[in-house]
Amino acid sequence: MAADKNAGGAEGAAGGKVFDPMHQFEIERIIPINIFGYDASFTNSSLWMVIAAVSITLFLVLAMRDRALVPGRFQSMAEMAYEFVAKMVRDNSGREAMPYFPFIFTLFMFVLFLNMFGMIPGAFTVTSHIIVTFALAAVVIIGVTVIGFARNGIGFLKLFVPSGIPMPLVPLLFVIELFTYLTRPVSLSVRLFANMMAGHTMLKVFASFVVGLGFLGGWAPLAFMVAFTGLELLIAFLQAFVFAVLTCIYLNDALHMHH
Amino acid sequence: MEPAAAKFIGAGLACFALVGAGLAIGNIFSSFLGGALRNPSAAPGQFPNLLLGFALAEATGLFGLIVALIILFVF
Numbered sequence: 429m430a431a432d433k434n435a436g437g438a439e440g441a442a443g444g445k446v447f448d449p450m451h452q453f454e455i456e457r458i459i460p461i462n463i464f465g466y467d468a469s470f471t472n473s474s475l476w477m478v479i480a481a482v483s484i485t486l487f488l489v490l491a492m493r494d495r496a497l498v499p500g501r502f503q504s505m506a507e508m509a510y511e512f513v514a515k516m517v518r519d520n521s522g523r524e525a526m527p528y529f530p531f532i533f534t535l536f537m538f539v540l541f542l543n544m545f546g547m548i549p550g551a552f553t554v555t556s557h558i559i560v561t562f563a564l565a566a567v568v569i570i571g572v573t574v575i576g577f578a579r580n581g582i583g584f585l586k587l588f589v590p591s592g593i594p595m596p597l598v599p600l601l602f603v604i605e606l607f608t609y610l611t612r613p614v615s616l617s618v619r620l621f622a623n624m625m626a627g628h629t630m631l632k633v634f635a636s637f638v639v640g641l642g643f644l645g646g647w648a649p650l651a652f653m654v655a656f657t658g659l660e661l662l663i664a665f666l667q668a669f670v671f672a673v674l675t676c677i678y679l680n681d682a683l684h685m686h687h
Numbered sequence: 688m689e690p691a692a693a694k695f696i697g698a699g700l701a702c703f704a705l706v707g708a709g710l711a712i713g714n715i716f717s718s719f720l721g722g723a724l725r726n727p728s729a730a731p732g733q734f735p736n737l738l739l740g741f742a743l744a745e746a747t748g749l750f751g752l753i754v755a756l757i758i759l760f761v762f
Contacts, residue, residue: 516735615746618746618749618750618753619742619743619746619749622746622749622750622752622753623742623745623746623749626749626752663742666738666741666742667742669735669738669739669742670738670739670742670743670746673735673739
């Protein structure tokens with residue numbers, strides 16, 4: 429076993445040439461910026477976030493410019509996205525949650541566009557970095573907790589005590605429920621990050637099989653790649669959807685408090 | 688045993704999380720198909736829940752992958 433070169437990824441998998449499926453996740457500085465000793469460079473990650481934000485804005489503003497009664501193609505797409513998220517918020521957190529609709533719509537569109545841009549060959553997948561998804565999840569959980577305390581006061585703590593349990597069990601269950609609540613940002617962020625990273629790594633590994641097996645043997649992994657790219661597009665949409673739905677469910681807990 | 692070998696074995700064992708994820712995804716889709724064939728008119732309304740359940744179950748398996756990656760690259 430190659431004990432001395434273990435942690436270097438899948439080195440030398442493609443016949444002598446260094447092949448690293450993790451290379452696509454590397455962050456490169458485009459414009460180095462240093463503020464008081466902190467590295468605040470404009471990286472390829474920042475670049476793709478800016479591209480996503482600008483494309484969403486352009487898409488929605490240009491699509492809705494005509495405000496036609498009978499929508500055209502782009503207006504239909506914008507209205508469909510709006511209706512989709514609005515229905516999701518209404519179904520999962522009720523009408524009282526509609527003031528928070530802009531936030532959830534922004535979150536959904538941002539994650540969706542980042543995931544979809546990641547599917548372009550050569551593009552950088554911003555959501556495949558845990559720090560990005562964790563920052564998004566932390567904003568969601570902190571915001572929901574603040575809303576919960578603002579609306580219910582100290583009664584929000586009742587969320588951690590399921591109704592109809594005997595008194596001696598309350599402290600134990602309170603700790604368990606509190607722990608469950610605190611793992612929410614972790615599971616929310618790791619779900620998105622792991623799905624994107626695992627999918628893109630798997631695409632790269634199978635792409636190396638196509639090259640490695642050559643002209644005769646490479647067709648089988650190539651066919652698999654085509655099918656898998658389709659699945660990845662589905663997952664890119666699905667994870668944005670799941671992220672937004674779970675935000676709605678957490679918001680519902682804070683607004684309605686039924687346990 | 689060499690520490691490096693133990694590391695690889697541990698990373699491989701962490702992938703057993705996929706057993707549960709595979710069972711769960713199969714269970715979700717079989718339940719959905721079973722229900723949808725009994726009452727096809729109600730099936731489209733439950734499609735988002737199907738996708739949600741699929742994504743949640745799949746993510747559980749990926750947590751195992753994260754454990755494997757932590758074992759491989761952090762220690």
